[in-house]
Amino acid sequence: MSQATKSTEPVIRGSRFQRKPTWRNRIEAMIPKFLFLLASLSVLTTIGIIFTLLLETAAFFQEVSLIHFITEKEWTALFSGDQQKFGILPLVTGTLLVTVIAALVAIPLGMGSAIFLSEYAPESLRRILKPLLEILAGIPTIVYGFFALTFVTPFLRNFIPDLGIFNALSASIVVGVMIIPMIASLSEDAMTAVPKGIREAAYALGATRLETAIRVVVPAAFSGIIASIVLAISRAIGETMIVTIAAGATPNLTFNPTETIQTMTAYIVQAARGDISFGTIEYKSIYAVGMTLFLFTFVMNLLAQWITSRFKEEYE
Amino acid sequence: MKLEDALNLSTQLEKRKVNHASVSWRRWKNRLAYLLFLLATLSGVVLLGVLIFDVISTGWKWLSPDFFHNFASRLPDRSGIKAALWGSIWVMAVTAPLTFVLGVATAIYLEEYAKKSWWSRFIQLNISNLAGVPSIVYGILGLTLFVRQLALGESVLAGGLTMTLLILPIVIVASREAIASVPASLKYASRAMGATRWQTIQKVVLPYAFPGILTGNILAISRAVGETAPLIMIGAVTYIAFTPSSVMDAFTVLPIQIYSWISMPQEVFHELAAAGIIVLLAFLLTMNGIAVYLRNRFQRKLR
Numbered sequence: 252m253s254q255a256t257k258s259t260e261p262v263i264r265g266s267r268f269q270r271k272p273t274w275r276n277r278i279e280a281m282i283p284k285f286l287f288l289l290a291s292l293s294v295l296t297t298i299g300i301i302f303t304l305l306l307e308t309a310a311f312f313q314e315v316s317l318i319h320f321i322t323e324k325e326w327t328a329l330f331s332g333d334q335q336k337f338g339i340l341p342l343v344t345g346t347l348l349v350t351v352i353a354a355l356v357a358i359p360l361g362m363g364s365a366i367f368l369s370e371y372a373p374e375s376l377r378r379i380l381k382p383l384l385e386i387l388a389g390i391p392t393i394v395y396g397f398f399a400l401t402f403v404t405p406f407l408r409n410f411i412p413d414l415g416i417f418n419a420l421s422a423s424i425v426v427g428v429m430i431i432p433m434i435a436s437l438s439e440d441a442m443t444a445v446p447k448g449i450r451e452a453a454y455a456l457g458a459t460r461l462e463t464a465i466r467v468v469v470p471a472a473f474s475g476i477i478a479s480i481v482l483a484i485s486r487a488i489g490e491t492m493i494v495t496i497a498a499g500a501t502p503n504l505t506f507n508p509t510e511t512i513q514t515m516t517a518y519i520v521q522a523a524r525g526d527i528s529f530g531t532i533e534y535k536s537i538y539a540v541g542m543t544l545f546l547f548t549f550v551m552n553l554l555a556q557w558i559t560s561r562f563k564e565e566y567e
Numbered sequence: 568m569k570l571e572d573a574l575n576l577s578t579q580l581e582k583r584k585v586n587h588a589s590v591s592w593r594r595w596k597n598r599l600a601y602l603l604f605l606l607a608t609l610s611g612v613v614l615l616g617v618l619i620f621d622v623i624s625t626g627w628k629w630l631s632p633d634f635f636h637n638f639a640s641r642l643p644d645r646s647g648i649k650a651a652l653w654g655s656i657w658v659m660a661v662t663a664p665l666t667f668v669l670g671v672a673t674a675i676y677l678e679e680y681a682k683k684s685w686w687s688r689f690i691q692l693n694i695s696n697l698a699g700v701p702s703i704v705y706g707i708l709g710l711t712l713f714v715r716q717l718a719l720g721e722s723v724l725a726g727g728l729t730m731t732l733l734i735l736p737i738v739i740v741a742s743r744e745a746i747a748s749v750p751a752s753l754k755y756a757s758r759a760m761g762a763t764r765w766q767t768i769q770k771v772v773l774p775y776a777f778p779g780i781l782t783g784n785i786l787a788i789s790r791a792v793g794e795t796a797p798l799i800m801i802g803a804v805t806y807i808a809f810t811p812s813s814v815m816d817a818f819t820v821l822p823i824q825i826y827s828w829i830s831m832p833q834e835v836f837h838e839l840a841a842a843g844i845i846v847l848l849a850f851l852l853t854m855n856g857i858a859v860y861l862r863n864r865f866q867r868k869l870r
Contacts, residue, residue: 275763282765286676289669293694293739296732300704303711363607371601372608380608387615389786389851391793393822394622394844397829401837402621431611452573459597467572482699489701491796492822496829516703516796523706523800529715541707545700552699556692 304545307538314532320539326502326518328536329525337536339543341502345512346547349423349494352508353487356427358480361434365476368435369442370464381436388432396496399425404497411509417499420508425497426490430483437482441475442468474562478555485551489544491516515544622848626841634842638808639824643835648843651824653810654723654803655792658820661727662734663788669731670738670787671773671780677739678746679768698736705733706800714801721802724814729797734787741783745776778865785858789851795822821847 312320315337323338330336364384368377403421408414414421445468453463469476499511500521513521519537527533637647673694681687709729719725749772757767773780798820807819821843828840 279763279765283676283680286672286680289672290676290681290690292669293673293697293735294690296697296708296735297693299712300700300708303708304704307711360607360610363604364611367601367604367608371604380612383612383615384608386852386855387611389789389793389855390615390618391795391822391847391851393793393795393825393829394618394848397825397837397840397844398618398621400829401625401841402617428611428614435608435611449573453576456573456576458573458576459593461597461600462576462593464600466576470572485699489703491701491703492826495796496826516701519703519707520796520799523710523802537707541704545704548699548701548704549696552696555699556695 300545304538304542307535308542311532311535311539314535315539324504326513328518328533329522329527335532337539339515339540341504342513342515342518342540343543344504344506345419345494345498345502346488346514346516346544348419348506348508348512349426349490349498349514350484350487352420352423353427353430354480354484356424357430357434357483357487360427361431361479361483362438362476364431364435365438365442366464366469369439370460370468384432384435387428388436390429392429392490392492393496395425395429396493399493399497414509415499415511417497417501417511418509419498419512422494422496422498423508426487426493429490429493430486433483433486434479437479438472438476441472441479444475445471474558477562478559481551481555481558485548485555488551489516489548491520495520515540515547519544619848622841622844625838626843626845629839629842630845639806639819639827643833643839646828646836646839648821648824648846650807650810651819651821651843652846654807654818655820657723657811657814657818658726658730658798659788659792661724661814662730662791663784665727665731666734666738666787667784670735670784671742673735673739674742674746674780675768675772678743679764679772694736694739698740701796702733702794703796703800705729706797708732709797709801720815721817722815723811723818725801726798726803726818726820727814729801730791730794733794733797734791737787737790738784741787742776742780745779745783746772748779749775778862781865782858782862785854785861789854789858792820792854793822793847793851795826798823799826821850 320337320339322340323336324340325336325338326341327334327336364380368380372380399421400416403425404414404416404418407421411420449467449471450463453467458466494514495517498514498517500513500517501511502513502518503510505512518540522533522537525533633645634647635652636649637645638650639648640646673690677687677691681690706729709725709732713719713725713728714721717725719728753771753775754767757771758764762770803817803819803823807817809816811818825840825843825847828836828843831837
C-alpha cells in the first residue's frame with residue numbers, strides 16, 4: 252500500500268515540491284489506512300459468519316454423527332428425549348421442492364419479461380413496466396407470505412379441493428413470483444448489453460424479431476442470463492418468511508407439492524421462536540442447519556460468479 | 568462470434584424455400600411470441616395489482632388513529648402498531664448512519680485508493696458473496712455475536728447492528744457505482760489545481776456522487792425496514808407493550824408484528840396483519856419516492 256502511494260506521488264528530495272510533515276499531510280497519509288480498515292470490515296463479517304457457524308456446528312457433530320445427519324430420514328429436533336432425530340434430508344428435500352417449483356414459475360415468466368422489455372417493448376411502454384417490476388422486487392417477503400397464505404392457497408383450493416392450509420405449492424409459487432423481477436432485470440441487463448449492430452445485421456438478413464431474439468440475442472447474452480437464474484435460485488433457497496408462513500412446519504420427506512413441508516430456513520425460524528436454551532442440542536441444531544443452508548447458497552453464488560467471469564462476452 | 572450467429576441464421580433462412588406461405592408463417596410466429604412475452608411481463612404486473620388489492624381490501628377497515636396509538640393486544644379491537652412502528656424507527660436510527668459511514672468509506676477505498684492487489688480483489692469478491700448470503704444467516708450471526716458474545720441482549724442496538732451487516736453489501740455496491748460515474752476529467756482538474764487526493768474526494772468526487780450514494784442508501788434502508796427473519800433470530804418476537812427509550816431496550820418491528828398477527832389462527836388478526844402491511848408498504852413507497860425525488864433534484868442542480 253505505502254509502496255503504491257510512493258510511486259504515484261513522487262517525492263523529489265530537496266525540491267520545493269517535497270511534502271512537509273504538516274498536520275494536513277499527516278492526515279492525508281492516514282486517510283487511506285483508515286478507509287482500508289473500514290473496508291476490511293466486510294471481510295470480518297464473512298469470517299464472523301463462517302466462524303460462528305463452524306463453531307456450533309462442530310459442537311453439534313460431537314453429539315450427532317455426520318452419517319446420521321445425512322442418512323437419517325426424519326428430522327424431529329424439537330421433540331423431547333428419545334424421539335429426537337436429526338436427519339437433514341426432509342429439510343433439504345423441502346427446500347429443493349420449493350426451489351424447483353419456484354424456478355419453474357420464475358424462469359419462463361422472468362425470461363419472457365426480459366425478452367419483451369429488451370427486444371419488443373417500445374420505449375414508452377418500457378418506462379411504465381420497468382418501475383412496476385422494480386416495485387415487485389421491493390415488496391418485503393413478509394407481505395408475499397401473507398399473500399400466499401390468505402390469497403393463493405384459498406384460490407388454489409378451487410382447483411385442488413384437498414389442499415391443506417399449509418402446503419408447499421402455494422409457498423413455492425409465491426417464491427417464484429418473488430424472484431421473477433430478479434431474473435427479468437438481470438437478464439434484461441445482459442440482453443441490452445448485446446450491441447445493436449448484431450441485431451441490425453439479423454434484421455437486415457430478413458429475420459423476424461422472434462428469430463433475432465432467440466437465435467442471436469439470447470445466445471449472445473447467455474452467460475448473463477444463466478448467472479441471473481443461478482442467483483435467483485440461490486435467493487429462493489435462502490427465502491425464509493414465505494415458506495415459514497405458508498408451507499408449514501412439518502419436516503416431510505416428500506416430493507408431493509400439495510403436502511405440508513418444512514424448509515431449512517423455516518426450521519431455523521421455528522427453533523429460534525421457541526423456548527430453547529443456549530448450549531442445548533436444539534440450539535446447536537440451528538447452526539448445523541444454518542451451515543448446510545450457507546453451503547448451498549455459497550456454492551450457487553460462486554457458480555454464478557464463475558459463469559459470469561468464465562463466459563463473459565467481450566464486444567469491441 | 569456473434570456475427571457468425573447472424574450469418575448462420577441467414578444461411579438457414581436461405582436454405583428454406585422462402586415462399587409466401589413460409590414468410591407469413593414466420594410472421595405469425597413472431598406475433599404469437601410478442602403476445603406471449605407481453606403476457607409474461609403483464610403477469611408480474613397483474614400479480615402486483617392483485618396483491619395490493621388483496622391487502623388493501625382486507626385491511627382497510629382497521630386503519631384508524633387508534634391503530635397507530637395502541638399497542639398489540641389479545642383483543643383485536645384494541646390492537647395497534649405503536650410499539651412496532653417506533654421499534655422500526657429506532658432500528659433504522661441505528662442502522663442508517665452506520666451503513667452510510669461504513670458503506671461510503673468502503674466504496675471510496677475501493678474506487679479511489681485500492682490498487683489492483685489481490686487483497687482488494689478479495690474484498691470485492693467477498694462483498695459480492697456477502698450480498699448473496701440469506702438474511703436468516705445474518706440473523707444467526709447477530710444472535711451469536713451481538714446478542715450473546717457482546718452481551719447486548721435482545722436490544723435495539725443488537726438489531727440495528729445485525730441490519731447494518733445485512734445491508735452493507737448493497738450500500739457498498741450502489742455507492743461504488745455512484746463514485747465510479749464521476750468523470751475522470753473533473754478529478755484530474757482538481758489534482759492539477761494542487762488539491763490533494765483527499766481534498767479531491769471531499770470537494771469534487773463526493774458532491775458529484777452524492778445523489779447516487781443517497782439513493783442507494785435509502786433503497787438499502789427500505790430493504791432493511793421490510794426484513795423479518797434476522798430480527799426473529801435475535802429474539803425480537805416477544806410481546807412488547809412499550810416504545811423503546813434507549814438503544815438497549817427490547818423492541819419489536821413492523822414486519823414482526825405483522826408476522827405475529829399472521830401466525831394467529833383467527834381470521835380477524837389476518838385483517839390486522841393486512842392493515843399493518845398497508846402501513847409498511849406506504850412507508851416503503853414514501854421512502855422510494857423520496858429517493859427518486861432527491862436523485863432528480865440533485866442531478867438537475869449539478870448539470
